[in-house]
Amino acid sequence: MSRTTFSPGNTVRCARHPNVETVLRCGRCDTPICPRCLVGTPVGARCPTCAGVKRFAINLKPRELARAIAYGVGVSAAGTVMLALIPILAFLGPLIEYMVIGFVVGEGVSRGVNRKRVPELGPIAVACLFVGYALGVIVILVASGQPIGLELLLLPIALTRGLTLIGLLVGALLAWMRVR
Numbered sequence: 001m002s003r004t005t006f007s008p009g010n011t012v013r014c015a016r017h018p019n020v021e022t023v024l025r026c027g028r029c030d031t032p033i034c035p036r037c038l039v040g041t042p043v044g045a046r047c048p049t050c051a052g053v054k055r056f057a058i059n060l061k062p063r064e065l066a067r068a069i070a071y072g073v074g075v076s077a078a079g080t081v082m083l084a085l086i087p088i089l090a091f092l093g094p095l096i097e098y099m100v101i102g103f104v105v106g107e108g109v110s111r112g113v114n115r116k117r118v119p120e121l122g123p124i125a126v127a128c129l130f131v132g133y134a135l136g137v138i139v140i141l142v143a144s145g146q147p148i149g150l151e152l153l154l155l156p157i158a159l160t161r162g163l164t165l166i167g168l169l170v171g172a173l174l175a176w177m178r179v180r
Helices: 060-083 087-112 121-143 149-153 155-159 162-179
Strands: 040-043 044-046
Touching: 040 162, 044 162, 060 087, 087 121, 121 162
Parallel strands: none
Antiparallel strands: 040 044
16 A cells, blocks of 8 residues: 555545545545545544445334334324313413424334334324324214214315414424424
8 A cells, every 4th residue: 555645636536436536545445535435533534445334224114114104193193182072281272282292293103113213204204193183083073973974075174274274284393303
């Protein structure tokens, strides 16, 4: 391994990114590396191979994904039913109630996948919040003996009730942020 002095005219191309010029080299194998490849170690800059960086994808197992969806939808539906059946919770207002439910849905989805951080979990958490809300409304209608045929068609209108809709949207944001 020969060491060369680097000058502005002594640039080379990165071994992993051929279209990036660099003057950096691995301190162990002298491979040209760019700032994206550089791995800082206590003994200097290393290439990912010499630094022993192991890249692996965090994959969700089907069982974890199913558990996360079940937790998220279950928490959202249970929260919706609890808000309707326990009048003492009404003092919080729908905005704060659904913000809390959104956070708890995000926590449930996160626990369902053993706290893994995967970008696909954000939309899943949001969907769980809205599906659970719809399921909770259906459970409330069935429990009260009301026909649900027409109500299911009017559910999007029910979602547009001012503070409930805003609470669900803020809750969706909190659910998304919880699983990031």
